[in-house]
Amino acid sequence: MVRNALQRLLQSVLVLLGAALLVFLMLRIIPGNPAAVLMGEHADATVIKRMTEELGLDQPVLVQFFRYIADALRGDFGTSFSLGKPVSELMASAFVNTLILALFASAYAWILGIISGVIAAVKKNSLPDRLFMGASLLGVSMPVFMAAMLLQFFLGYQLKWLPIAGTSDWTGFILPAIALGWNSAGSVARLVRSTLLEILEEDYIDTARAKGRGQMGVLMVHALRNAMLPVITMMAIQLSGMLSGAVITETVFSVNGIGRLAVQAISSRDIPLLQGTVLFSAAIVIIGNYVADSLYNVLDPRIRKEA
Amino acid sequence: MLSNRERKIVERFEKSRKIQSAGSLRSQIGEEETFFTMMRRMARENKLAVFSAIVILLIILAAILAPVLTPYSYSDMDLMNRLSPPSSAHLFGTDEAGRDILTRLLYGARVSLLTGVVPTIMSMLLGALLGVVSGIYGGWLDDLIMRLADITLAFPSMLLAMVIMYMLGDGLINVFLTLALVNWASVARIVRAQTLQLKKTEFVEAARVIGVRRGKMIFRHILPNCLPTLIVLFTLNVPAAILTESSLSFLGLGLQPPSASWGLMVNSGRQYLYAAPWLSLAPGIAIMVSVLAFNFLGDGLRDVLDPYQKK
Numbered sequence: 001m002v003r004n005a006l007q008r009l010l011q012s013v014l015v016l017l018g019a020a021l022l023v024f025l026m027l028r029i030i031p032g033n034p035a036a037v038l039m040g041e042h043a044d045a046t047v048i049k050r051m052t053e054e055l056g057l058d059q060p061v062l063v064q065f066f067r068y069i070a071d072a073l074r075g076d077f078g079t080s081f082s083l084g085k086p087v088s089e090l091m092a093s094a095f096v097n098t099l100i101l102a103l104f105a106s107a108y109a110w111i112l113g114i115i116s117g118v119i120a121a122v123k124k125n126s127l128p129d130r131l132f133m134g135a136s137l138l139g140v141s142m143p144v145f146m147a148a149m150l151l152q153f154f155l156g157y158q159l160k161w162l163p164i165a166g167t168s169d170w171t172g173f174i175l176p177a178i179a180l181g182w183n184s185a186g187s188v189a190r191l192v193r194s195t196l197l198e199i200l201e202e203d204y205i206d207t208a209r210a211k212g213r214g215q216m217g218v219l220m221v222h223a224l225r226n227a228m229l230p231v232i233t234m235m236a237i238q239l240s241g242m243l244s245g246a247v248i249t250e251t252v253f254s255v256n257g258i259g260r261l262a263v264q265a266i267s268s269r270d271i272p273l274l275q276g277t278v279l280f281s282a283a284i285v286i287i288g289n290y291v292a293d294s295l296y297n298v299l300d301p302r303i304r305k306e307a
Numbered sequence: 308m309l310s311n312r313e314r315k316i317v318e319r320f321e322k323s324r325k326i327q328s329a330g331s332l333r334s335q336i337g338e339e340e341t342f343f344t345m346m347r348r349m350a351r352e353n354k355l356a357v358f359s360a361i362v363i364l365l366i367i368l369a370a371i372l373a374p375v376l377t378p379y380s381y382s383d384m385d386l387m388n389r390l391s392p393p394s395s396a397h398l399f400g401t402d403e404a405g406r407d408i409l410t411r412l413l414y415g416a417r418v419s420l421l422t423g424v425v426p427t428i429m430s431m432l433l434g435a436l437l438g439v440v441s442g443i444y445g446g447w448l449d450d451l452i453m454r455l456a457d458i459t460l461a462f463p464s465m466l467l468a469m470v471i472m473y474m475l476g477d478g479l480i481n482v483f484l485t486l487a488l489v490n491w492a493s494v495a496r497i498v499r500a501q502t503l504q505l506k507k508t509e510f511v512e513a514a515r516v517i518g519v520r521r522g523k524m525i526f527r528h529i530l531p532n533c534l535p536t537l538i539v540l541f542t543l544n545v546p547a548a549i550l551t552e553s554s555l556s557f558l559g560l561g562l563q564p565p566s567a568s569w570g571l572m573v574n575s576g577r578q579y580l581y582a583a584p585w586l587s588l589a590p591g592i593a594i595m596v597s598v599l600a601f602n603f604l605g606d607g608l609r610d611v612l613d614p615y616q617k618k
């Protein structure tokens with residue numbers, strides 16, 4: 001079990017290094033010297049040459065890469081071309097916003113998803129079941145930007161309940177959180193419903209009923225506990241997805257998070273910033289997958305015994 | 308390492324494989340079931356999938372027949388009629404340059420369908436090939452391909468698409484390439500897992516014993532047996548590609564005006580969201596309808612093509 005966990009940890013670190021190398025190479029393929037871009041159109045050749053040396057861009061790519069990794073391990077991701085601040089500092093403040101948004105979104109998505117999924121499963125084919133599943137289908141199929149714009153239009157513009165964009169206070173996080181969590185709520189509800197329906201057919205549920213357990217007891221103690229297994233891993237993966245930067249949601253609602261930072265980096269051709277944000281996001285996804293897999297192993301006694 | 312979702316697909320496949328190798332599949336269904344009879348069965352059992360197939364056909368027809376269906380051209384401006392609400396002359400209203408929105412939707416369907424289908428075919432070909440090679444040859448090649456897949460999947464797909472677009476630059480072909488490069492990895496992993504399962508079956512064993520070469524084995528025995536899964540994956544990956552393209556265009560990183568992709572239309576309508584919401588709403592609904600239709604069809608196909616799921 002411990003050996004397995006360590007093995008997977010090592011593999012995750014290797015994947016992260018590979019991801020870093022891939023991003024590094026991709027951003028080096030682009031024609032044009034970043035130093036020249038940085039200095040502007042009118043800089044003369046000697047200045048550009050000095051800048052190139054200063055940034056280490058005259059070194060072989062692999063040397064640059066290992067230097068970058070060594071710096072990154074010390075928390076130094078270089079300096080943003082466009083904003084002139086250390087990338088690590090920019091990412092840290094952006095991550096706070098992304099974190100608040102992700103926690104808001106996932107909390108509401110999970111509560112809504114689990115409750116409506118359970119009701120839908122217990123009252124299969126009833127009106128609430130159809131309503132919830134219809135709504136969750138909308139959640140799964142609606143592009144995030146659509147949901148975001150509809151929220152802005154109705155709750156922000158017409159009813160004026162909540163700010164349309166910006167996060168000057170915590171109410172600014174509500175609309176983006178609803179937009180971001182809508183999708184997850186839908187998929188959690190569907191997953192809870194289908195696993196619960198499967199489990200309610202199992203023999204041990206009949207046994208529990210035969211022992212005289214009430215409906216609530218059967219549901220909470222016997223069914224839901226087992227149904228949560230796939231749901232929890234799905235939630236871990238969803239959370240890491242949100243934490244790695246909700247590009248669209250953050251852009252539409254002007255939330256200064258990791259995803260918006262990446263978009264800004266692209267539009268201002270800011271390579272260190274882009275590199276930093278993309279790597280950071282990949283790291284979050286990799287950690288999320290690792291945690292999800294570990295949770296699965298820890299929570300499922302069948303796998304626990306095998307390992 | 309497979310994700311839980313992928314593991315589920317593989318597990319289901321393993322079980323279906325067991326049924327098949329026991330020779331009970333055909334008898335279980337009753338008779339030899341051809342692709343055609345399977346489709347008939349789906350038509351009988353799953354009305355929603357049939358309805359979705361019809362919707363998809365209608366969208367394809369509308370995209371092809373766009374010039375016949377509408378009297379306007381997709382770039383004709385009419386500045387006297389800017390931002391006019393839906394009316395009998397303009398069923399879905401006009402946009403900020405007085406262009407007919409329905410017309411642009413029809414032409415946009417061409418772009419959006421293409422960006423759904425072409426990159427998906429590319430990523431399926433690439434993924435299937437790499438997955439099969441990985442599973443058949445094993446060894447360092449397998450390790451290399453699978454680590455590449457792991458690395459690709461480590462990025463949030465939206466961010467990876469943004470970086471690749473940034474690297475390649477604008478243009479329709481580059482959008483195709485980007486979407487293909489983002490989506491090949493999960494196809495490769497699923498096909499590899501299937502290949503490993505197929506390698507254990509008697510008929511592949513038999514083929515190997517009589518000396519069928521590995522190259523031939525791939526095309527004769529492995530890939531044809533992966534086909535049902537590939538068909539299902541195709542119908543589920545097309546809407547994903549449409550969504551990614553529209554998100555990229557929405558951010559202004561995908562296609563550039565004056566092309567009329569649905570995502571681009573939503574994006575340009577965003578500035579007029581409060582004065583003329585139909586600008587963004589119409590293409591947004593078009594995206595949703597087509598994504599839903601493909602997903603329903605994919606679910607329906609999975610139900611008939613996947614022998615284990617059938618009750």
